[in-house]
Amino acid sequence: MISWVWKINKIATVLILSLALGVLCHTQPALGQTLQSPKTCSIGIYLTSLRNFQTAEKSFTADFRLWSVCPSEDMKPLENMRIVNLFESETAYESTLVKKNRSKLFYPRDTVYWSQRELTATIYHNWDVHNYPFDRHRLRIQFEETVDNALNFVYTPDFNNSGYAPDMLAGEWKIIDFNITETKIPYATSFGNPEIDSQDSRYSRLVVTIKMQRTSLVNFLNLAGGVYVTAVITMVSFLLEYESPLSGRVGLLATALFGALVNMQTAQANLGTSDTVTLLDFIHIVTIAYILAASAVAVYIQILNETGQQKQALYLDRQVLFRVFTISYIVVNGISITYAAIVG
Structure with a gap:
């Protein structure tokens, strides 16, 4: 009787181990895919002017230079991005050059692709003038990838070179903080992308925040x-x-x-x-x-x-x-x- 019980336990153990190994074998490729890092490019911005603050029309205008550094020529983040809450924009110039990679970025590549674009953009902003003329505001200029979702491509902010001209605000305002961050924005749709099975998708967004305070009465x-x-x-x-x-x-x-x-x-x-x-x-x-x-x-x-x-x-x-x-x-x-x- 004891021998039969021992044999049944042995068979059950073998079956459980086989099932576990089968599940592991089937899930290992999927795990490898999710751990694969998405492609990236370094993105930076330099603000040269903030002006035309229209509290009634809920907008402001910014002049800035935008750039990207990518490891391959086929990656074109400046062409694929959109400016969130944009009313209108005008491009002054744009260029792409091949440069020697003398930084640690994308090491060990010898060359990288440096693209630039100078823009003037009028952007929506809901001005909170509740405490005018002692109001403080956070202006946001946001750039979002439109082609590849966050599983395939993300922005890497260029913290060291991004910034603003010290004299771009004079008289009535002063800048008290500036930062640049990357975040991923979820959408409850795949936008019809045939490569995405899920109805949910996320896209990389670069958020530039300028905190400023009114100084003139x-x-x-x-x-x-x-x-x-x-x-x-x-x-x-x-x-x-x-x-x-x-x-x-x-x-x-x-x-x-x-x-x-x-x-x-x-x-x-x-x-x-x-x-x-x-x-x-x-x-x-x-x-x-x-x-x-x-x-x-x-x-x-x-x-x-x-x-x-x-x-x-x-x-x-x-x-x-x-x-x-x-x-x-x-x-x-x-x-x-x-x-x-x-x-x-």
């Missing part, structure tokens, strides 16, 4: 100057002498309200629409609220004057409400501007 003062004038007019209305029923005071406040609304539309047209209330929006809304409150006060003061309480009306107007409105308006604006400057 001139444009802000131009946009906010008008609304602050209407605020001064509103405060002056508390100092007017009583003459005839509401004539001068209400007319002055109506002018201030009209000026604030027009200035708000001008600011929005300049900066573009935003999904949230920006600092400029908040300043205008607060000013309009103060104008409306001052109008209600004017009606109440008129009632006091008409009921023979001129002294009380004068004291309330000049000694109380003028000070409360002026001081509170300055405090509210100071807090909101300070918060925007800290958050950025």
